[in-house]
Amino acid sequence: MKDDGPKGFDLAQLLAERGAERYELHTKHLNHQLPRMLHTIGFDKIYERAEGAHFWDAEGNDYLDMLAGFGVMGLGRHHPVVRKALHDVLDASLADLTRFDCQPLPGLLAEKLLVHSPHLDRVFFGNSGTEAVETALKFARYATGRPRIIYCTHAFHGLTTGSLSVNGEGGFRDGFAPLLPDTAIELGDLDALRRELKHGDVAALVVEPIQGKGVHAAPPGFLRAAQELLHKHKALLIADEVQTGLGRTGDFYAYQHEEGVEPDLVCVAKALSGGYVPVGATLGKGWIFRRVYSSMDRVLVHSASFGSNAQAMAAGLAVLAVMEDEEIVANARRTGDLLRGRLAALVDRYELLHEVRGRGLMIGIEFGRPSSLKLRSRWAMLQAARKGLFAQMVVVPLLQKHRILTQVSGDHLEVIKLIPPLVIGEPEVDRFVTAFTEVMDDAHSGGGLMWDFGRTLVKQAVANR
Template sequence: MDIKAIVSEREAERYALHSRHLNEQMVRMLKTIGYDVGFRRGEGPYLYDREDRQYLDLLSGFGVFALGRNHAGVRDALKAVLDSDLPNLVQMDVSVLAGVLAERLLRHVPYLDNAFFSNSGAEAVEAAIKFARGATGRPGIVYAEHAFHGLTYGALSLNGDANFRTGFEPMLPDCVAVPFDDLAALEQVLAARTMAAFIVEPIQGKGVNLPSDGYLAAAAALCRKYGTLFVADEIQTGLGRTGRFLAIEHWGVEPDMVLLAKALSGGHVPVGAVLLRKWIFDKIFNRMDRAVVHGSTFSKNDLAMAAGLATLEALEAEDCIGNAARQGERLLAFFQGMVGRYEFVKEVRGKGLMIGIEFGRPQSMKLKAAWSMIEAVNVGLFCQLITLPLFKEHRILSQVSGHASHTIKLLPALVISDADCDWIERGFEAAVADSHRVPGAAWSLGKALAGHAMKATAGA
């Protein structure tokens, strides 16, 4: 089979195939907003469309491509696995590569003892729910409002966005939401001593919401007080994204479990991991007849384990975490400098290369009227007046941080250069400045988007 030939021969049918056999609404959305450029290749932090025009990718596959696309070291590791004729997934044996990857991950989190591998971040969340309930004998799971932990049923039961939950209820019982960064609300729920775990993102992906400085440490202390496990969901924030190996290191907290995925894949083979304390692990796998009480057929496959090992190697060898801290500090300073200069820019949040730029209602009457007009059609629509010009005019791929959000989230590859930061700063400066010109090109675009939104609503 010639994969290159298939891609080349069927390229013209890219969107037709998806409309016919996959997700037609996704194709309609891409065409409506002009994102149907047909990306054909990727290299590092860059994408190239059918005309071979270069784009800077600030989505990175929602954080998957921390090393950029098609990293040579990861590719070489995967080729080596394929060329080695390894037995792979014998099931009645154990994998050398899985053992080594577990060992190397736990070096970065020395207060934890064991690793459990899964196929994705959502599977890691599912495992954490089971491990917490099994280890504590309690049914309850606490999560934070506005959280995103995945879309499988257990993970969806901890999802704070009603847009994802609607139509799929009822969720798992005994899952309780509390406001993020609210210790009193958390303690009120924990005090009943029925909660197995508090599962929390150190920095919430939907909105890039940061906790106050003492929140996570105090939350961990409350969990210890009431016998609840403290679980850090680092699926997006982990592996260097925030300028530390784990985001929770910024606050000096040692969770009972850490969940990883996304970047661990190297952008090639999905892999998730749960790192946890030995006593929790031993409560689950406590007898020989329970050695397979939880698992997943493909979870420790050699390609995934090799991708994880190569990713850890590259993060260290290329100082990706240090680069994330340095470039993140520069970009945060630039965006924070927009606050006060531009009425629409309300707040800038983030750590390392996880940055949120929040837009909001302006003060001047002319801009306030324009804002109200477009937001009345669809909450969060204003951000498209920034992301679409960034894409069309500056070839920067970005997007809002969630449904009906006013925050644009940046998750560039951890390997971006000074020149890439120049590119980002030029593009955002121009796009944000244009949004303040009413009437102007940005608002003409806004009216067109509003028309599409109203037609879609009428059609529904």
């Protein structure tokens, strides 16, 4: 018998042979509702390659990415510096994840991260944003000896059981109880926080400085005042910077927009590895870590099998180097101001456009009830079927007609969220504003394909009730 030699694994051949089955494979083996949803709204595209803030399909058409993989692609796709770091770390054949040594890369990445929050001392590395939040919740409860966590309505902190306990959207929590003891307050409600702290059982308040759902920033002064209240009652402030951190809002962390705010624990993830490798990090004050890891018997009391792996650490170091070398934070602030300003200038022009808000390259575009009778009746039709359908009506033509990928900011919200790669500049701003203006013109004309699609969405929403 002829020996053809080792078979090996040929990724290029596998994708060439089976790549066209992608939607069928998802339907059969993964979340079957995802392909169904994508097909319904016309998002069932086939992207062949990507670079920076752009995708290309098989026909060579380019698409502008204003979503950044829900924020993980902070530097865009396939940044050459991060790619090289990953090749280098694989070629180095490091003795990774032995678990009974101390590799250099985790310490070096922790050191680099802590430069941006000098009031913090130590870092725990996990694999995701939800793990970073889970770590913060566990550490806060152990360090304070208290069980209860305060969070804000409409918050999103993850979907594992602990982080789900501080999730402000009921749709995510339904059917998964019992969860951790928790209490929700409105973002900015200091009186409610004060009342809860008087019970003496609160370990921490966990808060997004800018909520991802709807893009709502904490009111000016709230974080500082909340911190003072929490510390007065020996509770902790946890800043969830999973989406807002690493330059997204025009500062390295979003809490830094408010002077004097120094959270006890900070959660980061998403963009930390440039989107290549799952990674999460919880930064904290030294006394909290010393209390959790109080003896050699407790050295593994909180750990992660893949935490601190060499690929994630190398990617993180490369990302931070690129952010410094290419002045990514300043670009996010400058380009974000330009984009937000040009969009805000359209509010008076379009009655369906209610508000433009945000910081840096985290921008929310909110739609609202129009004043004219003709548009009011169409708006009412959509609202009666399901709140959020108009925002979806805007997202779809942006992709279908203008090849721009965006997202609705949350379930039942008439808000589009823009969180593009932080490397975009004026050409991408021009392209988006031009396309958005054309979509708004179409919506206000009272006819056309946009409202035809709206009727399709209404039928779908009614059928799913």
